[in-house]
Amino acid sequence: MRRPRGRLLAESVALLCAAAVAFPLYWMVLSAFKPEDEVLSEDARPWTAHPTLDAFRRVFGQQDFGRYLGNSLLVAVVVVVASALIAFLAAVAVTRFRFRFRTTLLVMFLVAQMVPVEALTIPLFFLMRDLGDVTGVPGVGLNTLGSLILPHIAFSLPFAIWMLRGFVRAVPESLEEAAYLDGASRARFLWRILFPLVFPGLVATSVFSFISTWNDFLLAKSFIISATENSTLPMALLVFFKDEGNDWGGIMAASTVMTIPVLVFFVLVQRGLVSGLGGAVKD
Amino acid sequence: MGGTGGKGGTPWLHLAPALVVLGGLLVYPVYELGLISFLEYTQAQVSGGEPTSFQGLGNYRALFTDARFGQVLLTTVVFAAACVVATLAVGCALAVLLTRIRALPRLALTLAALGAWATPAITGSTVWVFLFDPDFGPVDKALSRLGLSGFDGYAWTYDRYSAFALVLLEIVWCSFPFVMVTVYAGIRAIPGEVLEAAALDGASQWRIWRDVMAPMLRPVLVVVTIQSVIWDFKVFTQIYVMTNGGGIAGQNLTLNVYAYQKAFASSQYGLGSAIGVVMLLILLAVTLGYLRLLRRQGEEI
Amino acid sequence: MAWPSTTTPASLRTLVLVVVGALLCAAGAGGCAPRTPAGGAGGDRATGTLRVWLFREVDNAPKAAVVDEAVAAFERAHRGVRAEVTHIPVETRAQRIKAAFNDPRSAPDVVEYGNTDTAGYVRDGGLADLTADLAAWDDARALDPAAKRSVTVDGKLYGAPLLVGVRALYYRTDVFRELGLKPPATLDELAATARRVHAARPGLYGLAVGGAYTYAALPFVWAHGGDVAERKGRSYEATVDDPAARRGIAAYTSLFGDHNCPASRCARMTGNETVQAFASGKAAMAIAGDFSHQAMENGKVKGAYAVVPLPGTREGRIAPAFAGGNNLGVLRSSTHRTLAVDLLKSLAGKRTQARLFDAMGFLPAFTDVRAEAARKRPFVEPFVRTLASGARSVPVTPAWAAIDAGQVLPTLLQEVVSGRADVDAATAGAARKMNAAFRKNGLRS
Structure with a gap:
């Protein structure tokens, strides 16, 4: 019997927290798929238009x-x-x-x-x-x-x-x-x-x-x-x-x-x- | 209590594998640690180049006359306390939040938290350093775009306090899920009527927490607090990785990293062991204090 | 079962007793120290497998190829003998080599090590004395005396130099041309040039410097007539707080700041990071070694840089460079001593060093091979000239290993650079730590 307004607020806060907590992991995976010049670019963008497996190839290519x-x-x-x-x-x-x-x-x-x-x-x-x-x-x-x-x-x-x-x-x-x-x-x-x-x-x-x-x-x-x-x-x-x-x-x-x-x-x-x-x- | 088979030797039979493993690989090494802390023990002694000599309390005297050590000790205590408080606050607040929302957002938050929890300390530290990298990280960019231009290219690990703040954030990030999940499970075990009665009385969330939940959750809170104290006091990987082994001119050293630097980088195994012993004694005191507290309240261990 | 609430519980008492007992036992049992490894000196088997640890370089393939060739020739000459080469990452070397000293079964027979580690490794009892073995080695006669000193402790030889490394001043020819600058002829000019570049090009460090880059700071100290320590009788005494050394430290640390290399970035930089900054086009000058040449060629600055010796305080002088380099040694625990020495002679011999220069640009430790190299590749001329004008080193004493591991000099630089202490206080503190180390690790006769 809680007020829906309060619950909505609570849920927005929860989703925001979830996003903040998940962000580092998102950034990790994102950077793993970015091409190298985008990873090492001064302009860090939260998405990539050119996902690539290059980084994984380097990892698995390692002896x-x-x-x-x-x-x-x-x-x-x-x-x-x-x-x-x-x-x-x-x-x-x-x-x-x-x-x-x-x-x-x-x-x-x-x-x-x-x-x-x-x-x-x-x-x-x-x-x-x-x-x-x-x-x-x-x-x-x-x-x-x-x-x-x-x-x-x-x-x-x-x-x-x-x-x-x-x-x-x-x-x-x-x-x-x-x-x-x-x-x-x-x-x-x-x-x-x-x-x-x-x-x-x-x-x-x-x-x-x-x-x-x-x-x-x-x-x-x-x-x-x-x-x-x-x-x-x-x-x-x-x-x-x-x-x-x-x-x-x-x-x-x-x-x-x-x-x-x-x-x-x-x-x-x-x-x-x-x-x-x-x-x-x-x- | 006491099972039906509880005669003489049987419990020891059950305990035997655990005791053998712990005795051989934990107790004995701890004994050796104590022993080494009384010796002049550097690389030369280890590899047999020079004879080992007994130092008595020499290593401890060296420690306690070393201004650096006192400073590191104080830093460690304050930093661990800050981590524990922050972790508990975030974990408990989000646990309460979880009880007030529907299944879907709850699942989202729980999954995100599990993700943070599952991240190995070494990768977590690395990712956070990268997030706050002055050149390639998104955080400085975002802050400066929000109008805080002072953060453009801000080197977080240069200043002592911002470096500690960064490490603290990472530690809270990876350790609040344990608190949240545990406390949430604890709240769920509180009979619903109790909470509803409190809510009907019109008590604020904070009052409900302070007057109703916290007292009922005491055993849970004690467990997560002890665990947090133990983990945060011993923090190693985060400091070591994020501040590059203790920061500029050693400004971010904590005891465990200091001991490691002394023992491994400088090969002063005796001195490093003495620091380890001091840490052990401090944690022992904290835990015994807690146990006494529990006992006074008639709790069971 | 609940805690009894009146008396101290027996369990707590027992626990305290156990802990106190263990500590007392440990205190009383000074005699029963943990064991030391059984194997002191090893053996001299004539067949089997030899283990070799070399450093893994940034671009290691050409080095591995030269080494493999030398090893193949060695195996052909010795029937029933194999040599197994591992290229270990440089940053793990300290721990691995210590572990190898501690556990002879894990240890290699032949090992590459940095020349500042010689005395420490000898004190730790890890390296074999090769004086007799190398006495009859023809190649050794052409060894550069400074390189030979770096394998010598108390008059005994503990290995052979594999390469020498020396640093000089790299600068951007394009930037200098556009701004109408000349390569600096004195250290003061160097600082002024760095400021002018940074003022004109705020995106560039004038001169990339690092608070953890000791080998760039030492030439400043030496050029100003100071030193970090000097020999006093059978031990050393810190001189880093003498006026001359302080002037050098002040000159180096004055390069940090918003006018050249901001402290928030540069205070923690290592030598390699300054090299990287230059290679990626973020600095107009850098103090870097001949061994960094390949990194520059692979970087953005290819074709747009040149090298001159780092100038001294007066025109026409060259600041004494740090005589770096790597050596090869044989471990005391080796079970194939004669074979290991043979392999060492082959790997550190003139032929292999000449080939390593061709493949990697490593400066040979033999004067004749080096002269030949300079003829072939004019690039090395400023480095050879720097060497010829007198390179210097840090004290050859086990104490130096402790001072190095204790980060005494980087801490000194970082304290000044970050404004935590002035030059006087920081050098005094460093001198105290160094003297403590010298006293503790006094020279053995």
Whole structure:
């Protein structure tokens, strides 16, 4: 029963905000499709009459760009899946069990989120080097994708556990008791009943691990030293920042390519995300 | 509470993978970070050219007698606070706005916000720098066309405050969606009658927010505030990319970038680690303060 | 479970204990430092794959072609040996090379490095001492002494110069003709000329200068009779706050401003950006290297520029240029030491340097090869003349690497240019930082 005038005003404001928020992305995509002389023109126009794929051609023509894209996807997917599974188990433990140090652990998980990751690059470098030297397992150690995957799992776990708690808790305990009465084993309850119920929450959580992994360029820059075939996407983006003048068209095209997978992922999980975040903090 | 299977070892079995990963790849490196902060540790020690020596609190003494560090620390606190406040204000305002509009404009705003959220920090920073580029960016052109001729070819990253303002805009842009979506979900969970009753009383939107919504949303707000504080205090990519590693003569340095410059650019790993430890302690204090606050209010964690 | 509301919760106490405990443990455990890499010196295998890291240049294909040819010849001469060349982006070099020192398994055998990095890399224990290996190298006799100094630390050779780089004054012949100007003969004239161009052509920087362009500022300091530091006994002492050096800094920073190169644009410019400004036709003059020649040829100014040595304070003088250049070295961790030295001799030898000059315009580090190059391409004449009149360098000490990484000189310039400090205060601050670095990294005997 709100006054239509007020609502109209609110909607205009909302649309204006939407336009303002979307503008940087619009400009990114636009510049990616502009011919180079228009991108580097003093007269920046919000449209182009001559869309071209030149910038994308430069990006994909760059050596191994496809491979970097694949590496980035592989790392992100492994991190998302592994951290979701591990966090799920841990979240079950801290919500469904009562044990000594439970609250300490929870506080630890919160504290762990505050660790400035950039500062850990130094100790992690030596850890990865020694892991490779000592274990000799292929795929672990410097210059491997494993050296990116392992730390990112660790970085995303605390937040994931912290968030998943709410979802696990939202599943009524009576359900659990009923399952046991029906003779279900603990494992069966966990994976067949609880897991599907918590899945939307897992999706919402995985958005964060996906983004932080996908974004990373510090670890990629520091750990992938001589095996360039194991580089990831942000390294490819850096190539277009040149001392002799940035190739803005190429940067925008590469940025577009880098943003699209995340956007797709977001749109796919959008519903779960909105309800998920609500669930996580509602309690 | 307590599940039926909650006997002895089982929770630890569930926790084992998480604890192994966190212990090995987070706790141990943090321990090493603390250790290195007490050492004379530069490139020469790292690659074995010179022996490592124990410095005690030497690195910390060097930090706290360094006028630069105090300045950077203050800047970081003020800047993070500004980011948190701006992000929360924008996020909450738009969340309330979302509840007052029909599905289509709501979808438009939500999608735009998701787009901003999904943008990787490195590409987001790059795009914003390009938008505000004095030569090729549309913003300066638009402002000067609106009659603000002083903005024609204005170099945003030259002045300390306009550079910070630019970074702040980018940070708000990419982090308000989390606040908006979360708070919106929270508002949706408030029973409709409560809000309608308030609206019928003729209370203004601001009053409804302050007296009705905010108190009911407290748990949600606490979560988004803690998250924002943690994220904004640690901001790295935006400053590093947008101000080119800390700005002209280091005017835009924040702690995380300063630590990185000390550790990696200057190879003073010990000093860089000490800055990392100081950051960690500050964030720890903030979080513990919050937890105490929660506890006093009888909230559950 | 809710927080108990009366006492401090056990969990908080535990947490604080853990944190304090960890810190105390760390404090007490000074002895158990993180490990240092196992491999100091490497080995001397006679077969296998050699890894080579070279810098990736702006237009890298011709360089890669010359290198590939030299590598192919090397592989033919050594059976069962392969050399794998990676052209690494220059801006990632510091981190990569540090990482290579830290992890011998990732490290290359032969590496290209900037000549200001020599002392730092040696101090870090990364480069192999090649004095004995290069003693019998015929080519080495014709090495330019300044280039040879740039691979020498405490009397030992840590590599071979690959190319030398020196900067001079590029100017626009068309603009100068239209405005009736002559190439400046002194630094004062240079400043006056820059003002006149900018006044007549507001769209152009008179002389493109950069607050992060240290190598353009140093010649001003040297031309005014100053220096950034001088040797005192076994260490160095900053002299950047001496009156002569201050005059040089003042002369350079006075070029920033609305009369020539607005501070809001130019304060953060790097050398490459000033080169780019000139190449794209936005500046009437620039201080740029022989190695930037190709960028100019590819830019808008092709055919409309010329080069003269940067003048000194008095007519007929040349401002001492910064003796830049890149060297090749062998890493201490190399497992193919003899092979690596052989490959280094081939890549940094007279033949390859001559071919690199033809392909890339890199000035050879051998005086005879360089004279030949100057005969072939008159373009390099002003650069060769600048070199001949005496190029200078920064102190060869590990401390310089720290000063460089700490951005001491760019900060000094930017503070003055942005009006945050005057020349006296800024140079005094820079001198303090430099002296701290010199004390900390005192020369080893």
